[in-house]
Structure formats: structure tokens, C-alpha cells
Amino acid sequence: MTEVSTALLQQYSLPGPRYTSYPALPFWDTTPGPQQWLQHLDSALAAPAARAGLYVHLPFCSSLCTFCGCNVRVARGHGAVQPYIDQVLREFELYREQLGRPRWSIGELQLGGGTPTFLDAAELDALLGGLLQHCDLTPDASLATEADPRTTSSAQLQTLRRYGFTRLSLGVQCLDPRVQDIINRVQTLAELRAVTDNARELGFTSLNYDLIYGLPLQTADSIEQTFAAVLRLRPERVTYYGYTHVPWIRPSQRRFTEADLPEGQARLILQHLGRKRLLEAGYIELGVDQFVLPGEALLQAQSAGLLQRQFMGYTPANTQALVGLGVSALGATGASYMQNEKNLQNYQTRVQQGELPLQRGHLLSAQDIALRAHIMALLTTYRANWHSNDAACAVLQPALTRLAPLQADGLVELGERSITVTATGRPFLRTICMALDARLLARSPELALGNSPL
Numbered sequence: 001m002t003e004v005s006t007a008l009l010q011q012y013s014l015p016g017p018r019y020t021s022y023p024a025l026p027f028w029d030t031t032p033g034p035q036q037w038l039q040h041l042d043s044a045l046a047a048p049a050a051r052a053g054l055y056v057h058l059p060f061c062s063s064l065c066t067f068c069g070c071n072v073r074v075a076r077g078h079g080a081v082q083p084y085i086d087q088v089l090r091e092f093e094l095y096r097e098q099l100g101r102p103r104w105s106i107g108e109l110q111l112g113g114g115t116p117t118f119l120d121a122a123e124l125d126a127l128l129g130g131l132l133q134h135c136d137l138t139p140d141a142s143l144a145t146e147a148d149p150r151t152t153s154s155a156q157l158q159t160l161r162r163y164g165f166t167r168l169s170l171g172v173q174c175l176d177p178r179v180q181d182i183i184n185r186v187q188t189l190a191e192l193r194a195v196t197d198n199a200r201e202l203g204f205t206s207l208n209y210d211l212i213y214g215l216p217l218q219t220a221d222s223i224e225q226t227f228a229a230v231l232r233l234r235p236e237r238v239t240y241y242g243y244t245h246v247p248w249i250r251p252s253q254r255r256f257t258e259a260d261l262p263e264g265q266a267r268l269i270l271q272h273l274g275r276k277r278l279l280e281a282g283y284i285e286l287g288v289d290q291f292v293l294p295g296e297a298l299l300q301a302q303s304a305g306l307l308q309r310q311f312m313g314y315t316p317a318n319t320q321a322l323v324g325l326g327v328s329a330l331g332a333t334g335a336s337y338m339q340n341e342k343n344l345q346n347y348q349t350r351v352q353q354g355e356l357p358l359q360r361g362h363l364l365s366a367q368d369i370a371l372r373a374h375i376m377a378l379l380t381t382y383r384a385n386w387h388s389n390d391a392a393c394a395v396l397q398p399a400l401t402r403l404a405p406l407q408a409d410g411l412v413e414l415g416e417r418s419i420t421v422t423a424t425g426r427p428f429l430r431t432i433c434m435a436l437d438a439r440l441l442a443r444s445p446e447l448a449l450g451n452s453p454l
Ligand SMILES: C[S@@+](CC[C@H](N)C(=O)[O-])C[C@H]1O[C@@H](n2cnc3c(N)ncnc32)[C@H](O)[C@@H]1O
Pocket: 061, 067, 068, 069, 070, 112, 113, 114, 115, 116, 146, 147, 148, 149, 170, 171, 172, 173, 210, 211, 212, 241, 242, 243, 244, 245
């Protein structure tokens, strides 16, 4: 196990993108027109063996966790659910019509939210039946959903299994009652264990738990207590996020104050402690925020060079385009990104009018595409290398200079045209990617100066 000193953490843990895309979403600046987006999808899916991924955003939650940074809609009853399902199905129909592609080969289906298991079993059936009747799932297709252990029933899990879902990601966050109280998310270990056991009995083969460090009132004891309890349940994956505080976007985060948040060194200690407990328990650090048990599909994909990182995190699925359905859903092709309307009412109105509800996106430049390949290589294999004629050389060669202090501290090994992240460097993967992030460096030139860790 690789121990990391607090001094290294303090120096190199910089706030930065999670790199579920490159450029990261705040840096998108050239939205493709609808026809251009459709053309990109069409050419990405034109090859004989090409397959698409589908992401469906289901925004409903039964209550609001005050820390939450996702696009959610608190719903008391289910009145809004069926109309929303109809709109998502209509949106997929619009894609099928406008692309002249009545049947789709699908390598990945992901439900996210909000809380997909806010939908009851019949509603999940309506959604999945409506989508998948137009799809051919590839034999190795990966079907995954997020779920809230507080609202997930056996009937819902059975429905998901019937459609071929094998991956379940459960929100856990933190089990300390004081933290749960201030984030308005009281959930018990017994609930988590019941859903975990039930999912395994029904044949889910990969369970992920989302855990967070940096939540209000969280202490080292909260982390010890949470990890001691949850790691006994042996989820195949753990995603260990740092809490993102964006009260100007999510006003519910104002229900606690900055004084309640562990910041600076206190936050780093929580990050370090959780990571340490994961590694001691036999988990392997796969990449940014992601830990997996040996033998997990993501590790096999990594060994085979097939691991991908996209908006929902790491995936073993090999797809050529991702289509996002639902409010705020994200999509991607090799040359563009796209996000749907973030306002639920606008999303619904536009779909009802027969219009693709696209809001903003990004057309990747040749340099973006080259840098994305190298950043994704670092994120999935801990290594990037390039030739002298690489379209991003103007960024990559200075990145070696920026990373020289990290080499001196044993976090990376630098070649003439290569970067390899060492075992000690793994917790700093985001910071290392930031050295290649031309768009971030253009906006924050101070990061590139001699006195900065980059
Ligand atoms: C859509 S939610 C998960 C599913 C379900 N709604 C639940 O809460 O159990 C996705 C995950 O995003 C993470 N998340 C949400 N807000 C966050 C924030 N402000 N900072 C860091 N992670 C956050 C949480 O770990 C959460 O489990």
C-alpha cells in the first residue's frame, strides 16, 4: 500500500475538474447546431459494428439532501412521473426519426438522477420497455443505474434485472448521524445492507457505493465509522468523492454554513483516511475517485486497454457515441459534446413541440481531441505518450516542465514525450491532468507559473 504524506497532499491537491470530459463542462464554448450534432451522431454510428450508449436522467427525489449538487426535482407524489417518461420516450423517438435510424445497437444504458428508483416498478417497466423495444443490446452490454437505498424495493430491482441490469450504484455518502442530520439525509446501515443483499440475491454482479469526504460536520471519526461499517459489505466498487460546494448554483447548500465544512488540511485528512482504509481493505485505486475490488470488470477492462471515462465516471463499455435523454442529460461523440435543457419546464415544452431539447455543447478542436486522448490515457492507464507530430505538442512539451516538481517528489516519471503516474502519484491524478489542460491554463495562467505546484 502506498502511503501519502500530508505535505504532498497539501502541496498537490488542487481543486480542479473531475475530467468526465475534456474540455471540462465549464470550458465548453462552441455549441454545435442541432444539425451538426445529428451529423456527428450519424457518422459516429455509421460503422457496421458501432454501438451507442444511452444515458437517461431521472430528476425526481422524495426529499432534498442539502449537500446535493445534481439537477433534481423534489416530488411529493408520482403525478409528474408518467408525463416525464412519455417525454423521454418521445425524445428518443425524435432521435430515431431525425437520424433515420429506427433500431439502435446499444452497448451501454445508464440511468442517473436525481433518483431513478423514485420510479416504482411499473414506471421503470414503462420507461425501459419503451426504450429497449427499439434497441438491440450487444452481448456485452453494460446496464447500470443509480439508486437510493432508502427508496429501493425488491420489486424495482427485479424489474431492472429482467431488462438485464447488473450494475447498481447506491448513494451512501456518510453514516455519521450528525452529518446525516445536517445534510437532511437520514439513512441506516440496515437499509443499505438489505438492498445490497437483495441486489446480490437477484444477480446484480457489481455494486458501487458513493461515499463523500468534506461534508458539513464530518470528522475523522465520521470517516472511520462509515468505512468500518460499509467495507464489511464488500461493494465491488467505491466512488469516494470530495464534496463540491457550489451554493450559487445549489442554494440548498446554504442550509449549512462554510464554518460547518472541513476545509484545507482537515478536508485532506478525511480524503487521505478514507483512501487508506480502502487500500487496507484490498481495494485498488482505478483512477479519479474510483476504487475497485480485484477481479472487477473495470479492472479487466483496464488490463485490456478498453477502460473508458465518461460523464457517469469509469465504464467498461466500448461505445462510439453517447446520447443523453431527459432534462440536463449529457451526450458525446468523438468530436462534440451536448447537454440538454437544464430547466424541466423548458425541456418538456421543447420535446412536446417536437424539437430536440438541446441547450449547450462543445465542438472539439483538433487540439482538444489530441489533449482529450492523452488526458483520458492518464485517467484510464496512468500513462500518456506522444509523437513529435502530435497536434497538442505545443501544450504537451511545456506540461513536462510544469510536472518537473512532481517528478522530483516521486509522483510522475517523465520521458522525452511521455508521462507515467507512479503509485505515489495516483491520488494526484487530477492535478497531473491539469498540467495538460490548455483551456484551464488559459483561464488561470497563475497555475502555470513557477510558484504554483503546476
Ligand atoms: C444522483 S446521486 C445518487 C443516487 C441517489 N439519488 C442517492 O442519493 O442515493 C449521485 C451521487 O452524486 C454525489 N453527489 C451529489 N452531490 C454532490 C456534491 N455536492 N459533492 C460531491 N458529490 C455529490 C453523491 O455521492 C451521490 O450519491
